[in-house]
Amino acid sequence: MTNNIRISRVDYANPSHAQALVAMLDAYARDPMGGGEGLSDFAKTNVVAGLAARPHAFSFVAFAGAGDDQPVGLINCIEGFSTFASQPLVNVHDLAVMDGHRGQHIGERLLAAAEDEARARGACKLTLEVLSGNPGAARLYKRVGFAQYELDPAMGQAQFMQKWLA
Incomplete structure (x- = not known):
């Protein structure tokens, strides 16, 4: 089944790519791993333009079939900077695969x-975060070479935290 899957770099100016990105991101947001609630109308309207306005953002969509009409996977990435390495880094901000297409190596x-x-x-x-209640994703990430982040084992592993500003 993976033979029918095509990975395409998202052209944020392409309406079919933009629609696929929003559809996939909304599906991810509705999934328990994405919080269980769909995107707000504001996010649906503004996410593509917001990504396009950031030259350090890029995305890929996985499509099933021949056209751009059935998105089944999405990855949104944003370039940052590692001060210790003094080089760019890329954070995988979103990675989602539609439920019926999981287990096909799309992620x-x-x-x-x-x-x-x-x-x-x-x-x-590359950096990313994964919820502790998502062992399937954690297995995928470990299988492709990701590991828990630590500088010194005596100091423990890093924890992902957030503070909302609005």
């Missing part, structure tokens, strides 16, 4: 596309 292929782009940008590493 792995999206991560490979992101890694290729990160290498082309001279990035020293």
